[in-house]
Amino acid sequence: MNYRSRKLLDHIHHAPECFVCGAWNAGGNIVPAHSNQLRDDKGKGIKAHDYRVAAMCNRCHMELDQGRHWTREEKLTIWEEAHRKTIGWLFDSGRVEVK
Numbered sequence: 001m002n003y004r005s006r007k008l009l010d011h012i013h014h015a016p017e018c019f020v021c022g023a024w025n026a027g028g029n030i031v032p033a034h035s036n037q038l039r040d041d042k043g044k045g046i047k048a049h050d051y052r053v054a055a056m057c058n059r060c061h062m063e064l065d066q067g068r069h070w071t072r073e074e075k076l077t078i079w080e081e082a083h084r085k086t087i088g089w090l091f092d093s094g095r096v097e098v099k
Contacts, residue, residue: 003049011095012086015055019085020078023057033061035079054082055089 012032017024032053056064060082064075090096 002046003051005050008050008090008096009053011090012053012055014095015086015089017055018057018060019055019082019089020060021057023059029057030055031058031061033064033079033082035083036065037076052083053086054079055086056082 009032013025013028013030015025015030018030023029032050033056034050035048035052035054037048037052060078063069064079070078091098
């Protein structure tokens with residue numbers, strides 16, 4: 001069973017910038033980009049867990065999912081770095097806290 005959290009995904013829309021290209025959040029252009037890796041329980045027609053997301057602008061998210069400018073290896077590296085930045089921001093901003 002995949003972990004789902006509307007609240008967590010909603011927080012991503014408030015990220016200050018795309019954690020790939022640095023584009024500023026202009027009110028709705030930052031979206032949660034789920035992992036495309038099988039190890040994150042991604043499957044055909046099934047998104048990965050909601051805690052495996054990265055804050056990306058629409059352009060970077062589209063390049064990650066359907067683009068041809070980044071190699072498969074680059075996509076993995078780019079997503080992993082953006083995911084780490086996203087998780088750090090969620091905790092540093094107080095949107096997610098350890099109880």
